[in-house]
């Protein structure tokens with residue numbers, strides 16, 4: 001199956017079956033925003049719940065003691081999306097969280113500097129750089145089409161053009177070259193501006209003040225809510241270092257070019273852990289979390305061959321970071337051999353707690369106003385609160401180091417959707433072969449865990465099926481279906497990823513047994529009605 005084809009099919013499948021819809025679709029949609037439909041919401045909730053259970057509530061039960069440097073505690077938080085603006089000043093987001101972008105003076109469109117790609121094309125003595133924002137698999141086709149148009153040629157004249165081999169990103173061009181650049185959405189040369197910084201935080205105004213005094217930001221990550229509550233958590237619980245705080249919630253980034261379905265959205269959900277440990281043990285914990293998080297995706301069904309743990313090069317690291325690794329997945333919209341980030345695991349040292357504690361915010365000054373020292377340097381203004389930790393057994397006082405496994409719930413959902421999508425050939429009763437879709441979700445994350453199907457709508461079968469449905473429904477999300485032929489009903493469940501179908505048939509009326517059918521193997525076996533709930537529970541493994 002061609003890769004671009006697979007992605008198009010998946011997007012269509014997600015819409016047709018209620019996994020994902022474009023936000024505000026009836027008004028033409030809003031770029032970078034997505035809604036989860038009736039099945040999508042169940043899938044994403046199951047992923048977030050699996051994460052919360054495995055990482056926060058049951059973390060010790062699941063980990064072999066030998067794998068972790070020591071036992072540890074985990075608790076959760078749920079912080080606000082809008083916080084004191086100074087939080088973003090201290091975290092560095094206010095001054096540093098930007099991408100470079102270029103604007104097109106003609107089309108008025110905006111592009112991310114490092115994502116704009118293109119190729120040198122020459123005709124006789126004229127050499128121009130043709131840019132494109134087409135998906136990687138279509139970029140050469142788009143460049144040829146636009147170059148032909150620019151030089152006023154027809155498709156059959158393609159050999160009159162000389163193409164340089166490589167597709168380059170725009171940021172590799174020199175400033176002089178930019179005069180002969182053809183923007184992606186215009187027919188004129190030299191309409192793209194020089195790159196400019198663009199802060200990715202969404203700005204809003206709190207209260208009735210519309211001026212800068214009321215300015216605030218939608219959080220671009222959930223992590224900072226955890227750092228600023230560090231002391232509250234330590235003081236209100238009996239928790240001791242090492243411990244982690246987990247949070248799941250919405251984050252917002254005004255991405256310049258949202259793309260690849262939900263992969264890069266402007267509103268998305270994160271599942272983040274800030275893990276606080278003794279500086280002397282932080283390298284071991286960093287290793288632990290890298291392995292633990294990679295294994296989590298594998299346990300829920302992502303193919304190990306399509307997953308990669310990529311350690312950042314020294315020059316990719318933030319100035320305070322002693323190490324960062326990304327868990328990456330070979331998403332089908334990427335060219336073969338390329339991977340997209342699912343999660344970052346960063347060793348952040350003591351940067352965050354130190355930054356929020358040092359300095360002192362003057363309540364008379366406006367937040368975000370830059371205050372200078374006598375030496376003419378911007379003065380750092382943290383909360384002035386002591387965010388160090390005292391170990392009550394050793395009496396040692398230190399600022400804990402932080403390991404941050406930061407995952408995206410939407411990217412994880414997308415990866416599980418890509419992994420689950422399978423097309424299989426089935427023979428119809430007439431012997432004709434037909435291609436149909438099976439969503440092979442791990443049972444833990446499948447939107448419906450089981451479907452209950454009376455073979456026919458008579459002889460008391462619907463009543464027995466309703467009884468089974470009622471018993472299962474108390475524990476799981478279950479589907480009931482009595483319409484159309486049984487084969488069709490099985491396929492309907494395969495298409496939405498339901499792992500088990502339970503069929504009430506004529507044998508049931510004799511001995512109170514039912515057939516269970518497993519989605520992927522299509523194996524069938526019989527069990528007593530009284531064992532159905534326990535059987536499904538055991539197989540789903542919550």
Ligand code: ATP
Nearest residue numbers: 255263264265268341342343344406407408410411
């Ligand atoms: P990228 O390099 O892809 O922009 P990032 O390195 O900026 O991502 P982080 O700041 O480390 O991402 O955020 C942690 C996680 O949040 C990412 O691994 C990803 O799963 C998710 N995430 C970040 N930005 C987006 C987005 N625009 N849309 C969906 N998920 C996102």
